[in-house]
Amino acid sequence: MAMLRAAAKKxxxxxxxxxxxxxxAFSRTLHASPDSKKIVGVFYKANEYASLNPKxxxxxxxxxxIRDWLESKGHQYIVTDDxxxxxxxxxxxxxxxxxxxxxxxxxxxxxxxRIKKAKNLQxxxxxxxxxxxxxxxxxxxxxxxxxxxxGSNVVSVAEDExxxxxxxxxxFLPGYHQVIKGDWNVAGIAYRAYDLEGKTIGxxxxxxxxxxxxxxxxxxxxxxxxxxxxxxxxxxEKETGAKFEEDLDAMLPKCDVVVINMPLTEKxxxxxxxxxxGKLKKGxxxxxxARAAIMDTQAVADACSSGHIAGYSGDVWNPQPAPRDHxxxxxxxxxxTPHISGTTIDGQLRYAAGVKDMLDKYFKGEEFPAQNxxxxxxxxxxQYQ
Amino acid sequence: MAMLRAAKHAxxxxxxxxxxxxPFARTLHASTGSKKIVGVFYKANEYASMNPKxxxxxxxxxxIRDWLESQGHQYIVTDDxxxxxxxxxxxxxxxxxxxxxxxxxxxxxxxRIKKAKNLQxxxxxxxxxxxxxxxxxxxxxxxxxxxxGSNTVSVAEDExxxxxxxxxxFLPGYHQVINGDWNVAAISYRAYDLEGKTVGxxxxxxxxxxxxxxxxxxxxxxxxxxxxxxxxxxEQEIGAKFEEDLDKMLPKCDVIVINTPLTEKxxxxxxxxxxGKLKKGxxxxxxARGAIMDTQAVADACSSGHIAGYSGDVWNPQPAPKDHxxxxxxxxxxTPHISGTTIDGQLRYAAGTKDMLDRYFKGQDFPAQNxxxxxxxxxxQYQ
Numbered sequence: 001m002a003m004l005r006a007a008a009k010k011x012x013x014x015x016x017x018x019x020x021x022x023x024x025a026f027s028r029t030l031h032a033s034p035d036s037k038k039i040v041g042v043f044y045k046a047n048e049y050a051s052l053n054p055k056x057x058x059x060x061x062x063x064x065x066i067r068d069w070l071e072s073k074g075h076q077y078i079v080t081d082d083x084x085x086x087x088x089x090x091x092x093x094x095x096x097x098x099x100x101x102x103x104x105x106x107x108x109x110x111x112x113x114r115i116k117k118a119k120n121l122q123x124x125x126x127x128x129x130x131x132x133x134x135x136x137x138x139x140x141x142x143x144x145x146x147x148x149x150x151g152s153n154v155v156s157v158a159e160d161e162x163x164x165x166x167x168x169x170x171x172f173l174p175g176y177h178q179v180i181k182g183d184w185n186v187a188g189i190a191y192r193a194y195d196l197e198g199k200t201i202g203x204x205x206x207x208x209x210x211x212x213x214x215x216x217x218x219x220x221x222x223x224x225x226x227x228x229x230x231x232x233x234x235x236x237e238k239e240t241g242a243k244f245e246e247d248l249d250a251m252l253p254k255c256d257v258v259v260i261n262m263p264l265t266e267k268x269x270x271x272x273x274x275x276x277x278g279k280l281k282k283g284x285x286x287x288x289x290a291r292a293a294i295m296d297t298q299a300v301a302d303a304c305s306s307g308h309i310a311g312y313s314g315d316v317w318n319p320q321p322a323p324r325d326h327x328x329x330x331x332x333x334x335x336x337t338p339h340i341s342g343t344t345i346d347g348q349l350r351y352a353a354g355v356k357d358m359l360d361k362y363f364k365g366e367e368f369p370a371q372n373x374x375x376x377x378x379x380x381x382x383q384y385q
Numbered sequence: 386m387a388m389l390r391a392a393k394h395a396x397x398x399x400x401x402x403x404x405x406x407x408p409f410a411r412t413l414h415a416s417t418g419s420k421k422i423v424g425v426f427y428k429a430n431e432y433a434s435m436n437p438k439x440x441x442x443x444x445x446x447x448x449i450r451d452w453l454e455s456q457g458h459q460y461i462v463t464d465d466x467x468x469x470x471x472x473x474x475x476x477x478x479x480x481x482x483x484x485x486x487x488x489x490x491x492x493x494x495x496x497r498i499k500k501a502k503n504l505q506x507x508x509x510x511x512x513x514x515x516x517x518x519x520x521x522x523x524x525x526x527x528x529x530x531x532x533x534g535s536n537t538v539s540v541a542e543d544e545x546x547x548x549x550x551x552x553x554x555f556l557p558g559y560h561q562v563i564n565g566d567w568n569v570a571a572i573s574y575r576a577y578d579l580e581g582k583t584v585g586x587x588x589x590x591x592x593x594x595x596x597x598x599x600x601x602x603x604x605x606x607x608x609x610x611x612x613x614x615x616x617x618x619x620e621q622e623i624g625a626k627f628e629e630d631l632d633k634m635l636p637k638c639d640v641i642v643i644n645t646p647l648t649e650k651x652x653x654x655x656x657x658x659x660x661g662k663l664k665k666g667x668x669x670x671x672x673a674r675g676a677i678m679d680t681q682a683v684a685d686a687c688s689s690g691h692i693a694g695y696s697g698d699v700w701n702p703q704p705a706p707k708d709h710x711x712x713x714x715x716x717x718x719x720t721p722h723i724s725g726t727t728i729d730g731q732l733r734y735a736a737g738t739k740d741m742l743d744r745y746f747k748g749q750d751f752p753a754q755n756x757x758x759x760x761x762x763x764x765x766q767y768q
Contacts, residue, residue, distance in 0.1 A: 046570035053574045105569050156578050159603065163553060166546035170727065173559070175698070175720030179712050184704035184721050186488050187429035191436045195539050195729040219599045220542065315558070321567035329562050337558030338567050344553065346578040 037098040038076045038120070039359070042090055043127070044106035045081040058103070058348035064127060066356050073363070083108040099123045099362070101355060105343045107133035107320055115142050123362055124375075127351045128342050129153050131374045132264040132291060136384055139375050146375035147368050149354030151208065153342030158212035160315065160341035161259055161287050165217075167335050168285040168311035169196050169257065192310070196220045202251050205261035205290070206232050206242070207383070213259060214240040227251050249279065257285045260314075264291035265384045274299040277308070288314035289341050301327040304334060315341045420481040421459045421503070422742070425473055426510070427489035428464040441486070441731035447510060449739050456746070466491040482506045482745065484738060488726045490516035490703055498525050506745055507758075510734045511725050512536050514757045515647035515674060519767055522758050529758035530751050532737030534591065536725030540672050541595035543698065543724035544642050548600075550718045551668040551694035552579050552640065575693070579603045585634050588644035588673070589615060589625070590766070596642060597623045610634050632662065640668045643697075647674035648767045657682040666693040672724050675701035684710040687717060698724045 043060045050061035057065040063079045070077045078097075082089035083106070090108055094117050102108040103126065110124060115138045124134055126148035139146050167173065171193035178185060199222050203210045206226040214224055214232075217240070224242040226232065231244050245251035252258065258280065262268050272295045280286075286309055288295060297318060303309040313335035317326060320339055328336055342351075358368050374381045426443045433444035440448040446462045453460045461480075465472035466489070473491055477500045485491040486509065493507060495518045507517055509531035522529050550556065554576035561568055582605050586593045589609040597607055600623075607625040609615070614627050628634035635641065641663065645651045655678045663669075669692055671678060680701060686692040696718035700709060703722055711719055725734075741751050757764045 044569045046574060049570045049574040056570075056574050058573065059570050105573075155580050159549060159579050160553060163546060163549035163555065166542060167550070167555070170543055170546055170724075172546065172550070172720060175723050176556070176718065178721055179705075179717075179719045182707040182712060186427045186721050186723055186726060187432045187439075187442050189721065189723045190427075190441060190488075190726045190728070190731070191429060191432040191439050193723060193727040195727050196542050197538050197729070216602045219601065322562075324565040329565065334562075335559065336562045337555060338561055338569050338572065340558050340569055340572045340576060341553075343569060343573045344576040344578050345573070346580070348573070 036074045036076060037363070038078070038093070038096055039070060039099045039101065040090065040093045040097040041077070041079040041101040041127075042083050042106065042108040043079060043081060043103050053345065055345050055349060057352045058105070058127070058343050062348075062352075064101070064348075064352040064355055066352065066359070069356065070359070081106060094118045094121075096120050099125060099359070101125045101127050102133060103127040103343075103351075104130045104133065105320075105339045109319075110134040110139070112138035115139060115144070123147070125149075125355055125358055126374070127355050128347075129157075130263060130291065132293075134374075136375055136380055140378045140380060143378065144375060145373070145377075147358060147372045148374055149351040149358075150369070150371045152351040152354050153347045154208045154212055156344050156347040157209045157289050157341045158216055161209075161213050161261075161289055162216050164287045164289070164313035164335060165201070165257055165259065165285070166196060168287070168313055169194050169199065171311075173335055196222060198222065199256040200225065200254050201257045201259065202227065202245065202255035203242075203259045203261050204248065206230075207261060210259075210261035211236060211240075213261065214242045225251050225254065249276070252276070252280055255281060255284060257287065260286070260288040260290040260294055262290055262294065263383050264293050268294050270294070270296055272296060272299070274302070277303050280308070282308055283310040284308070285311040286313070288312070289316060290314075292316045292318035292320075297327060301331040304331040307333070309333060311335065315339045419457045419459060420746070421461070421476070421479055422453060422482045422484065423473065423476045423480040424460070424462040424484040424510070425466050425489065425491040426462060426464060426486050436728065438728050438732060440735045441488070441510070441726050445731075447484070447731075447735040447738055449735065449742070452739065453742070464489060477501050477504075479503050482508060482742070484508045484510050485516060486510040486726075486734075487513045487516065488703075488722045492702075493517040493522070495521035498522060498527070506530070508532075508738055508741055509757070510738045511730075512540075513646060513674065515676075517757075519758055519763050523761045523763060526761065527758060528756070528760075530741055530755045531757055532734040532741070533752070533754045535734035535737050536730045537591040537595055539727050539730040540592045540724045541599055544592075544596050544644075544670050544672050545599050547670045547672070547696035547718060548584065548640055548642065548668070549579060551670070551696055552577050552582065554694075556718055579605060579640075581605065582639040583608065583637050584640040584642065585610065585628070585638035586625075586642045586644050587631065587634075589613075590644060593642075593644035594619065594623075596644065597625045608634050608637065632659070635659070635663055638664060638667060640670070643669070643671040643673040643677055645673055645677065646766050647676055651677050653677070653679055655679060655682070657685070660686050660691070663691070665691055667691070668694040669696070671695070671697035672699060673697075675699045675703075680710060684714040687714040690716070692716060694718065698722045 046059035046061050056062050060079050060081050067077050078093055080089040094114055098120050112135045124146040129148055131146055131148050171189050175189045201222050202225040204227050206228040225245050226242050227245045227248045277299050304312055311333050315337045361368055429442035429444050439445050443462050443464050450460055461476055463472040477497055481503050498521045507529045512531055514529055514531050554572050558572045584605045585608040587610050589611040608628050609625045610628045610631045660682050687695055694716050698720045699722055
């Protein structure tokens with residue numbers, strides 16, 4: 001295995017990212033021999049919650065429901081939640097693991113340093129969507145394949161975004177707080193509670209999740225705008241009534257609600273900085289279930305405090321888990337949760353099935369579904385370039 | 386006015402069959418004299434000045450003060466509605482019109498109706514007039530009308546929000562955040578997508594239909610129970626299935642949404658027995674009226690987990706007292722009564738109230754669907 005690894009790395013270093021002749025090195029790398037493989041999975045721990053639901057496959061205890069299947073084939077399967085620091089459980093297995101399964105809900109940060117140490121590593125699988133917790137360039141340079149379960153959470157996240165839009169527009173949380181405190185003050189909620197109908201919603205990104213959100217928004221009779229690198233199909237534009245906005249900064253000031261639906265890439269990191277936030281409509285509502293690092297953390301906190309952002313809701317943070325003192329926990333006008341939208345039981349079942357399917361293909365030397373590749377043969381998927 | 390009142394006595398003697406429509410017509414063809422209009426709304430205090438569109442509060446007075454006073458009418462607005470010495474009681478003897486609102490309901494009892502010698506018209510700024518003793522109002526020859534349609538979109542949106550909040554287990558996550566915690570598993574062990582779940586609406590009137598339309602892209606199994614079946618085109622467009630028998634529909638549901646008015650038939654409909662027959666772990670959304678449910682039965686079922694989530698904005702009574710059990714039961718996502726009183730809703734029901742007052746002054750009929758009590762008869766949904 002060390003020979004394959006070294007050869008692949010050398011080949012890549014010489015030829016760079018456009019490497020047709022090195023394809024065979026990768027295909028060899030990924031045509032796993034029938035030997036026993038060491039598969040490591042990093043998920044979140046459930047403790048007392050593990051036994052409360054037999055379908056709870058996404059936690060450490062559930063192990064994606066593939067332990068018996070893997071072990072019956074003679075593979076080794078190590079699952080942990082302990083991912084941070086040089087002495088963590090994950091670090092012990094880096095040097096000889098063949099496959100690492102990670103998940104955005106408790107992300108193992110796969111840095112260039114860790115990749116260097118992972119001499120046997122061939123495949124990085126994301127149980128879910130979003131592989132920005134992996135240094136994708138380093139993975140590409142090292143000849144690794146990175147793949148995720150494309151489609152596994154798209155419905156989950158779109159539903160969750162619509163829920164958050166309504167929570168912010170309708171001013172739900174202040175009412176809930178009143179109830180649990182023993183209060184009753186309708187005016188304290190109603191003075192800034194609105195219907196969604198007739199408002200202008202802009203989605204920044206109209207990929208899989210953005211399209212599903214637009215479809216779910218349609219019956220609400222809003223003014224729907226979308227910005228993306230690509231226009232959506234004319235049929236879908238007509239079906240949803242959504243209007244294409246080629247220029248992001250021309251779209252944003254029109255929006256009562258802004259929803260972020262892009263991956264975290266070099267291009268989108270810090271996209272919503274203090275300046276861009278300042279140009280949003282005063283009282284804008286923002287929903288971000290994409291990645292937190294797309295926003296400037298402090299700029300969001302400041303704008304919520306000033307009221308320039310009248311409501312901010314999302315399930316993504318930088319970093320994750322969010323530390324106890326993360327400013328987004330305590331800023332006014334928020335409706336934050338931990339990272340949960342894609343890890344509903346339904347989502348877990350889908351990504352667990354997708355991981356099993358890709359492991360099966362890996363063992364058999366078969367290709368993955370094309371849309372699942374994030375890094376293949378030294379190249380990053382288009383949305384990450 | 387004593388003559389008109391005699392007509393009312395006559396009506397009572399006749400019962401609710403109003404063969405003699407003319408006394409009512411006369412009652413409602415207001416003379417061109419100055420009228421005393423009383424409105425009971427919620428008070429906003431410091432919130433009143435924060436939004437110029439905030440017409441629904443006492444301070445905002447539906448935005449019709451200048452209009453009423455310029456026509457020579459008297460307009461008294463208060464939030465003080467409870468007890469024999471409240472502000473409302475002072476004006477009962479001589480008011481011609483009482484405007485009430487479900488979000489801070491003035492309970493118009495038979496006793497109060499008896500004292501209201503000048504009263505001709507009860508207008509509900511919003512939807513739902515169960516805070517009025519409708520039979521007593523009918524017997525007294527009063528007209529009761531509400532601003533039908535003013536909040537239907539508001540409530541349908543709000544119901545969908547609550548369905549998602551419960552299914553996706555939002556609140557435990559929020560609590561973790563504000564408590565400094567992070568424990569994904571404690572949320573995700575019982576968080577689900579709405580897709581593919583069975584959602585049943587009890588009642589498919591205006592609000593129920595709008596809810597079903599908004600649910601359609603979520604690809605659920607949609608069921609509805611109502612006295613009336615929908616037109617086939619609408620059923621097909623929405624993909625909802627008619628369930629003639631309520632008690633057959635209920636056990637099929639992962640999520641139940643209440644969309645009926647509070648009437649004699651629906652009061653206490655969801656008692657301990659009926660709740661017990663629901664699927665274990667059912668989620669319930671009730672933005673209709675608190676009294677459709679048995680308060681304690683809901684609290685008990687939430688505590689046992691038979692109801693995995695209960696969310697709504699309606700209580701019995703309102704305002705809800707500090708110790709109302711629904712504030713403290715587990716698995717709830719309750720708010721005060723707000724869904725129909727968004728700024729957008731307020732603007733609609735303020736405009737609708739103004740329109741009906743205008744017609745009242747001019748002796749014109751209201752839109753037919755606005756009548757709740759007319760000429761001694763209750764609207765069909767309340768019979």
